Amino acid sequence: QKEVEQNSGPLSVPEGAIASLNCTYSDRGSQSFFWYRQYSGKSPELIMFIYSNGDKEDGRFTAQLNKASQYVSLLIRDSQPSDSATYLCAVNDYKLSFGAGTTVTVRA
Amino acid sequence: DTGVSQNPRHKITKRGQNVTFRCDPISEHNRLYWYRQTLGQGPEFLTYFQNEAQLEKSRLLSDRFSAERPKGSFSTLEIQRTEQGDSAMYLCASRIGTATMDYTFGSGTRLTVV
Secondary structure (H helix, E strand, O other): OOOEEEOOOOEEEEOOOOEEEEEEEOOOOOOEEEEEEEOOOOOOEEEEEEOOOEEEEEOOEEEEEEOOOOEEEEEEOOOOHHHOEEEEEEEEOOOEEEOOOEEEEEEO | OOOOEEEOOEEEEOOOOOEEEEEEOOOOOOEEEEEEEOOOOOOEEEEEEEOOEEEEEOOOOOOOEEEEOHHHOOEEEEEOOOOHHHOEEEEEEEEOOOOOOOOEEOOOEEEEEO
């Protein structure tokens, strides 16, 4: 069983819309969760992390965590063409375990 | 300090050759991680060090792979007798212990085995 699963893409959204990305994880004991953005051929860049149930907002990004459902999501509000990238969900124990990523395309 | 540095950025090698990559972490970061990423997949954990001690190796890391971190500073990842399936981006990341959430990734080394 894969440890971290992300909703399959690609996801195409119009400029200005909300992009919604989902992630589930298998280890109920996992405590902290990361969202990374990765442009083609580049290394992952941290968007935000979350470790408490509920929502965490940072600019146009909102992460949501539900530990009972073992579910993490990322909302991108007012999507811009520069948000077009692959978004990686990762579970943090003493190392990061990544999902396969969801590719987002924001069309102008 | 300009972050995590990886060299070379790109490496093309013939099948069967040995290759070595280098990672220079942020100086005060005592934990160093190696990941491998193939097209369309997320990074896969290979191994990590705390200072000079290699604490875990993934099952993905066959006998042809070896990693070192002498003196707890830079790290090297060597692949012996490369195979076409080794073609991937090799990423290095570092962090300070486990007290922070801050993993810093290097730019990666792109390996192509022909």
